Amino acid sequence: MSHTPRYALVAVLALLIGLNLRPIMAAVGPLLGMLQGDLGLNSTQASLLTTLPVVLMGVCALAGPWLQRNIGEVRGIALGMLLIVLASAARFVIDSTGPMIVSAAVAGTGIAMVQALMPAWLKRHHPERAGSLMGLFTTGIMGGAVLAAAGAAPAAELGGWKLVLGAAMLPALLALLAWLRFAGGHQRHSEVPLLPYRDRKAWMLLMYFGIGTSAYTLVLAWLPVYYIDLGFPAAHGGYLLGAVSAMEVVAGLAVSALVHRFPDRRPLLSGVICLILGGLGCLILAPVSLMLPAVILVGLGIGALFPLQLIVTLDHADSPARAGALLAFVQGGGYTIAALMPLLAGVIRDSLGALEWAWVCMVAGALVVMVMTWALKRPGVEAGTRELPGSAAELSS
Numbered sequence: 101m102s103h104t105p106r107y108a109l110v111a112v113l114a115l116l117i118g119l120n121l122r123p124i125m126a127a128v129g130p131l132l133g134m135l136q137g138d139l140g141l142n143s144t145q146a147s148l149l150t151t152l153p154v155v156l157m158g159v160c161a162l163a164g165p166w167l168q169r170n171i172g173e174v175r176g177i178a179l180g181m182l183l184i185v186l187a188s189a190a191r192f193v194i195d196s197t198g199p200m201i202v203s204a205a206v207a208g209t210g211i212a213m214v215q216a217l218m219p220a221w222l223k224r225h226h227p228e229r230a231g232s233l234m235g236l237f238t239t240g241i242m243g244g245a246v247l248a249a250a251g252a253a254p255a256a257e258l259g260g261w262k263l264v265l266g267a268a269m270l271p272a273l274l275a276l277l278a279w280l281r282f283a284g285g286h287q288r289h290s291e292v293p294l295l296p297y298r299d300r301k302a303w304m305l306l307m308y309f310g311i312g313t314s315a316y317t318l319v320l321a322w323l324p325v326y327y328i329d330l331g332f333p334a335a336h337g338g339y340l341l342g343a344v345s346a347m348e349v350v351a352g353l354a355v356s357a358l359v360h361r362f363p364d365r366r367p368l369l370s371g372v373i374c375l376i377l378g379g380l381g382c383l384i385l386a387p388v389s390l391m392l393p394a395v396i397l398v399g400l401g402i403g404a405l406f407p408l409q410l411i412v413t414l415d416h417a418d419s420p421a422r423a424g425a426l427l428a429f430v431q432g433g434g435y436t437i438a439a440l441m442p443l444l445a446g447v448i449r450d451s452l453g454a455l456e457w458a459w460v461c462m463v464a465g466a467l468v469v470m471v472m473t474w475a476l477k478r479p480g481v482e483a484g485t486r487e488l489p490g491s492a493a494e495l496s497s
Contacts, residue, residue, distance in 0.1 A: 105283065117214060127265060143445075160209070160215070218237060305476070309413065312466075350403065355404050372404040377401075413426055441462065
């Protein structure tokens with residue numbers, strides 16, 4: 101096998117792997133009523149099905165350099181996909197709370213390993229087009245969430261939730277086999293960038309990413325349940341989450357096309373955060389009559405905020421080497437923070453019997469992010485200037 105697969109093959113592998121990184125989480129919300137009825141999960145326990153994978157995304161992001169050095173990108177991604185296959189297959193037979201939560205942890209470890217190693221693999225093989233490849237990878241991630249969220253409840257009504265959750269092993273197994281056949285050599289890499297633990301700006305970026313990403317994890321875990329609690333069928337809850345994910349894809353593509361026009365990222369970020377605040381306001385004040393605006397605003401806002409947060413992080417790195425270390429640090433701690441929001445929402449639902457206050461808490465978080473936005477001025481760029489050489493787009497490649 102060639103150590104450098106062709107660009108088209110790399111693109112297909114990136115898309116195929118990405119499609120399998122969210123179904124095991126995105127399908128849970130629409131099926132939560134069935135899971136609670138059959139397994140006896142309370143809301144706090146149910147939140148762990150999303151919280152654990154996100155926590156592990158953070159841990160493995162911090163461990164990304166170690167994984168590259170000791171396991172290698174190709175073997176590490178293969179191992180991650182194998183864990184997703186095994187966790188999904190186990191859900192064919194799971195019939196109690198403990199094993200279900202363990203399966204979430206196993207799948208989360210696999211997802212986290214893939215997300216930690218895939219960017220490095222893409223950059224290593226086709227550095228000049230890594231930005232486009234990362235776009236395909238993230239599009240695959242969001243696309244998998246759309247399919248899982250929209251299809252989970254209707255499929256479960258026909259075959260049961262075990263069949264739906266277990267069947268996720270089939271596309272994951274296909275992706276694993278394709279990866280083993282076509283991904284290339286199994287080399288490891290000795291270079292290990294240092295994580296910027298002593299950099300105050302890095303800690304601020306970490307908090308910024310974590311609080312902003314909390315909006316995504318909250319919506320992923322609890323939006324379908326919120327509408328099911330309001331009397332909507334489970335299938336409709338899944339369709340709503342699928343619609344949010346579709347809006348996220350649209351927003352991500354728009355950011356890729358337009359971000360170069362905003363060398364000062366702060367006005368664009370402020371507008372995106374306003375979209376999220378508007379969507380959260382609709383969910384709090386009139387979730388039924390303003391359901392469509394809520395879905396559109398939240399989806400567009402979250403979908404644009406995620407890549408913009410990563411771009412802002414890259415803006416504060418002065419070299420590709422530092423960019424890698426800074427991204428690992430920011431995503432590692434940030435995902436850990438973001439994992440707390442679904443857990444908090446589960447506690448709120450158990451305590452108060454409703455989720456409205458979870459959205460209120462997220463409004464407070466979005467306002468904090470808005471204030472932080474204006475403290476994160478891009479180094480060396482004044483409003484109205486053009487994109488600089490060495491920009492985020494260049495560093496990301």
